[in-house]
Amino acid sequence: MSSATETDNVTASNVHPNSLRVYNTLTKQKEPFETLIPGKVGIYLCGPTVYKEAHIGHMVGPVIYTFGSEEQKKRFLPRIANLDDWWCQGFSEPGAGSDLASLKTRAVREGDHYVVNGQKTWTTLAQYADWIFCLVRTDTEAKKQEGISFLLIDIKTPGIEVRPIVTIDGGREINEVFLTDVKVPVENLVGQENKGWDYAKFLLGNERTNIARIGMSKQRIARIRELAGKEMSSGRPLIEDERFREKLAAIEIDLKALELTQLRVVAADAKRGNTGRPDPASSILKIKGSEIQQATTHLLMEVMGPYAVPYIPEHDDRWNEPSEVPDYAPSAAPNYFNFRKVSIYGGSNEIQKNIIAKAVLGL
DSSP, X not given: OOOOSSOEEEOXXXXXXXXXXXXXXXXXXEEEGGGSOTTOSEEEOOSSSOOEEOOOOTTHHHHHHHHSOHHHHHHXXXXXXXXXXXXXXXXXXXXXXXXXXXXXXXXXXETXXXXXXXXXXXXXXXXXXXXXXXXXXXXXXXXXXXXXXXXXXXXXXXXEEEEEEOOTTSOOOEEEEEEEEEEEEGGGEESSTTOHHHHHHHHHHHHHHHHTOHHHHHHHHHHHHHHHTTSEETTEEGGGOHHHHHHHHHHHHHHHHHHHHHHXXXXXHHHHOOOSOOOTTXXXXXXXXXHHHHHHHHHHHHHHGGGGSOOOGXXXXXXXXXXXXXXXXXXXXXXXXXXGGGGTTTSOHHHHXXXXXXXXXXX
């Protein structure tokens, strides 16, 4: 799951609005969907103060649907779809990020439970989650990819501690999660023991497709065009500047190409059927999608110009005039810096290029 500091809308026409909930960090409550914009599933208003998010279980849901037991499907999938359960991801560890198979969190079976010990990091919104899906090592003798299992863990289980990682802008969207002698019922094992790496690759393939975020980039381009019509440059609206229009057009062309590529990937998946294996072409979507998102945030900074410089009036007692900064400007810089992470999480773009070289080009 990612964050944003401008307003981004995510539509989902196949989800009934009355069944949705969002989390408001001001009230610390899950709120009815109707408090947001009608027709939208979620709005991101992110920063150190406000974060509203509709999480639809798009990461763990397909894993449970494809590899989980019938009992797990009946127990978890309706609650994921209805947003009754909020999930976070327990994959990355200190020393095991892009090289995820090097993870050290250990799960030892004792009777009808696994006892889990270890640490996860960069866990987005763990402080609000009900459940965490984790990769754990269940066989220390096997090759590192072959000794991993996929567990579903109630985050309220004794022995779990969530500690915030405060970001440079004061936000607390990411966390460390410590697991000390955490007892997890064996029935919370997804699929087979020691087959978790296969399930993780399936999940990561879906995640990389989602990271393309074509709809969000379209929305941001529309916003850039709108604001560039308001901001003036050399006595005329910035949108009339030829060089600026060239930059905007280049991003739009890349985005259209990415959209067509994503449609081809989705069509190929549908034709191939649900094999449980990720399409390596999803790495292309992740690389180009992250580059476009970063390019749009950079262009938005260019639109804002000096207005993008952060200004916090309550910290300036020398100025008693109202700010001339437009209300849409302060989010540009935090958003720009926040989106530097997109080319790193979900498997860094350098790792994605290695996947393409091996699995697509056969090098």
